[in-house]
Amino acid sequence: MSFLITVLVIVIVWGGWLLFNRYRLNQVATLIDENQFTQLKRRAQIIDLREKRDFDAGHILGARSVPYSTLKQLYGDIRSDLPVILYDQGQTLSSRAASFLHKKGYPTIYVLKSGYRNWNGKTKKRDA
Template sequence: MGISQILLWLNLVLVSVLLFFGANWLFYYFMGKKSATIITEEEFKAGMRRAQIIDVREKNEFDAGHILGARNVPYTLFADSMGGIRKDIPIYLYDNTKTLSVRAANKLRKQGYTNIFILKTGYSEWSGKTKKKKML
């Protein structure tokens, strides 16, 4: 196998990887649009007093720091915990990157929830008030 064939294969692998990530991004973009309204941090802050703020990250991430007033419903336990989420109050979801929030919003939508919002930038870029669990 010559150097040109190796370069061709490497280029094919690179293009395949880029196509995969592009398709994945498009899937979550359209799934998010279908299941929830993506809102900015300012919109999130403006409406959070009248909403259920749900952090879908795992407990250890939540304990390390979360948006003040949020409750933790990890995505891994989300299907079993949805009964504790009210349908008559807006739902504000967040995680670090929106991926888990989009999945959670889709599950909620399928169960008849309608007033669902996702923090656009996720917790990783949140500049508002936070709370951290004190570690002993």
């Protein structure tokens, strides 16, 4: 019985943590799907937060590589007067980057809900 209670507590805490992170993300950015991305992409900067080798292996057409590991040094290269669309493999790094950019004064931030992992649109691969 105590094992079931322990598992239940873990599941509740984990669920609460997920809800809290979603709430925090919604305070600083708007989650968008591929259709919304298509409508916004011409007026926004598309930032790929994955590492350079992943970017070179394939990225969303029109995206610029700013790896999350270098964001704190390179965020000044991202214009704050234009909307920013962030994506990574899923959504974890994008959420963290959105929070960071919001603190730095970026007013309009979008996060691709499905990430690159589930992207079905046009992509580009760097020639080897």
